[in-house]
Amino acid sequence: MKQTIAVIDYGMGNLRSVTKALEHVAPDSRVLLTSDARQIEQADKVVFPGQGAMRDCMAELTTRGLRDAVHTTATDRPFLGICIGEQMLFEHSEEFDTPGLGILPGQVKRFPSDQMVDAQGQRLKVPHMGWSEVWHSRPHPLWHGIEDGARFYFVHSYFVTTPDTALTTGESTYPNRFTCAVGRNNLFATQFHPEKSHSAGLRLLSNFVAWNGQA
């Protein structure tokens, strides 16, 4: 039977890119863009994207009654968070002082404006927008076939920090090192956008499609 991959739709931002990229790498899977909690809980795998401001994303998620579905699926099956979908898994964001889902320990912080200068003294802009290198903090099935240091596409002003260093699976720099991918058991989440990151991003998505959820 075809596996079903549910992409959680809570009305925020452009989810078309995520579903198109998944359909491209998983022609044999059923990719379902859905805001129905039951469909999400019945899916084999779940993708949790997000764009815009975390406060608005959390509000929509709550209004649509999808918090429980995220909690459940994030702990019991292959689950991929992307961008705000990564940030929302944590306890709290500085962005409008917003509580997150608290599935993972840690805080979402803004790039510190007083430190946004690179080694050449050039000012760095916020949002961090474009292609940055992603370094694997530890091996993970989702890194399979992806070069350590391959560039992925980012667009964000906030990033996650966690006291549980074992969670970090990938790091990038802007200009300081920051966690840009986290993993625990069946859960993996990225600050960058694999669906917009050309061959490296498609590889990560196809690794997710093939993943059994064992880290």
Add this chain to the structure above:
Amino acid sequence: MPLAKRIIPCLDVTAGRVVKGVNFVGLQDAGDPVEIAKRYDDQGADELTFLDITASSDERDIILHIIEDVASQVFIPLTVGGGVRQVEDIRRLLNAGADKVSINTSAVTNPQLVEDAAGRFGSQCIVVAIDAKDVGTPEAPRWEVFTHGGRKATGLEAVAWAQKMQSLGAGEILLTSMDRDGTKQGFNLPLTRAVSDAVDIPVIASGGVGNLQHLTDGILLGHADAVLAASIFHYGEYTVQQAKEYMRQQGIEVRL
């Protein structure tokens, strides 16, 4: 290693074809948008920008089909602009597969649109396009914002306008020098630098690229975060790959 500077090929689209003009007039056919998009993707383009230069709203839906086609085959960020007047236009473009939407004339006639769109969809997908013309002197530089494809003066000063757009929620500025567009004389560097240094959001330099040194100058001298070019890529003078290799030799960080 720092963030890579981006190279963004630009496709001006009308009636389902990619075209290219000089100083906003005199259009020449350059090919099929989906084929061209795929070619640039293969060459390592960091993003693609589509500008719908169709005058009549009857043909407006053509761009939606083109974006749908491109978005199912090309997995890098896609920006689409041209004729964006209301939040609904933005929603339709994003649903078709655009990642960012560029607002030009309507940002001037209705700045509230920028604020509403950023609030609704997030700043990350709202690009404000500024077409600027040199109206200053060497002693007192000044650039004026034009709209309606460069036909209408607004009286607005470009640097202040860019700052205002940032404050309303724009996530990026696409800055085109009308004096240079299509001339192959290089970017207007003082304009690019003035705007880029005045805002915290990324600035894409546009208008006038004729060779690879121009791209490099846009980054190193114009302080642009990304460079946009059309004709040097459309007519096969250079590939995106060649442009990136050249920029790398000049010490610019690129994604190769």
